[in-house]
Amino acid sequence: MSSREPTLADVAQLAGVSPTTVSRVLNNRGYLSEKTKRSVADAIKTLGYRPNSLARALHGKSTQTVGLIVPAVSLPFFGELAVEVENALAEAGYRILICNSMGRAEREREYLSLLVGNRVDGIISGAHNEGLSEYDTIRMPLVTIDRELSPSIPNVRCANRDAGALATRALLDAGCRHPLLLTSRSGPRNLREAGYCAEIERAGLEPRIVTIPFDTPTPQRFALVQSSLDQACARSPIDAVFATDDLAAAEVLEWAHTRDLSVPGDLSIIGFDGTETMRRALPHLATIRQPISQIAQAAVDILLEQMEGTLPRPIDEAGESPAPTLEFPGTLIPGRSISA
Template sequence: MSSREPTLADVAQLAGVSPTTVSRVLNNRGYLSEKTKRGVADAIATLGYRPNSLARALHGKSTQTVGLIVPAVSLPFFGELAVEVENALAEAGYRILICNSMGRAEREREYLSLLVGNRVDGIISGAHNEGLNEYDTIRMPLVTIDRELSPSIPNVRCANRDAGAMATRALIEAGRRHPLLLTSRSGPRNLREAGYRAEVARAGLEPRIVTVPFDTPIPQRFALVQGSLDEARAQAPIDGVFATDDLAAAEVLEWARSRSLSVPGDLSVIGFDGTETMRRALPHLATIRQPIAQIARAAVDILLGQMRGTLPRPIDEAGDNSSPTLEFAGTLVQGRSLSL
């Protein structure tokens, strides 16, 4: 048995037809008898032949493949997002290549180069690294999820500002007068923080923000969360925490347990994401549920529109091509971590 991958020529030889005929069968081009189609299909099955997607791309044909860049599918939100994106693409006849950036800009650059080099039909980017100029040169269909790269690139996300205000308001309505925000990065791009700030200002309270970078290695992360919360609590009282993702909220709950703080007696906690994984693990955690399926399918619909030519691509040299951000509302999920 040969150790090399079978080629199109091998298929043609076994089927007793020309390589051109095999190519026509694979691309469903022109009239072909059922006998010929069956013969080629049988030869493909016998040899285990796999069409070369890169070769198809070099001939200007679709590879039927889309790249998805996320921080890590091990994170519940991005794992469930990847599943929903994959399902939506599969329904349209596309496969998916999932790239985990692990929160590192250089790794995202490498994956972006890989996807472009292999001529995928489009890219969906949900990674959180900033300052990657490589996206400015991409001419292929491109959509982002919860990431602002450029006014010309469609961005699909939860209505983060409103959802952040909703989470903060829930803490205040639970009687909390010293609510703290635990997030990965503070600044004007953090819309959940903007919602938190607006709501504490409306209630006449002082904003307090603790940051733990997203790419903090797991072995060091919990110690950093503990230390940051200890320091904040030493400076002023804390009676509520809004964590901008559910994993961070879980760390807050563990910190409270280790410091003999009762939840929700001494401390109310609310998270963000509301994935099925975290709902099963922490059913008592109050959170803001993101509409993951809606976000994923909307991103895929926009990308398919770009690929089919019914929607403009991100960079259109003919003129301005600004794309509005598409937002979906979050939902408050009550839990015992918020109030009894």
């Protein structure tokens, strides 16, 4: 057996026709006898020939492929998001190329170049790196999930500000008066933080925020969480933590255990995401559930409309035309990690 992939020329030779005829069969172009079609089909099956999607793209044809960029599918939220996006695309007849940026801007740049170079039909980006100018030069269909890249790029997300406020109110309603926010990046783009701060200030309290960068290597991350929370406690008491993802909430639970703090007696904890994986692992954790299926389906629907030309990307000469930001509400999932 040959160690190389069969080519269009191999199919033509076995079928006893010209390469042009094979191409016409594959693209259903022009008149072809049933005998010729059967001969080519039999040769393709015998050889296990797979059409070159890049070659199709170079001839202006769809590759029926979409690229998805996420930080890492090993993270429960992005793993479930990738599955939902893949299922929605498959329903529409598209395949998916999943790219894990691992929180690194340079790696995301490389994947962008790879996807554009291989002429995918569109890109959905859910990575969290900021300041990548490469997106400004992409003119193919593009949608982001929970990421504001440009006013001209549609963004689909959970209603993060409202959901952050919902999580914070759950702690305040439980009687907590010293709630701390644990997040990966503080700033004006962190809408969960904005919701937290709004509720804290409405209650006449002072916001307290601890940040653990998203790209912190796993071996060092828990030690950094521990030391950061220890330092926060040393400055003033903490009776609750709102962690902006469930994995961070799990680390807070572990920190509380190592410090002999009872949950929820000494410390109330609420997370964010509410994935099936984390619900099975920590069924007692209160959290905000993101509507992952709705977010994925909406992102795919917008991308399909762009690819079909029914919803062109709204880019004007200045590149600043507004694009839709579609938000879906989060849902509070009560749990025993908050005092009743």
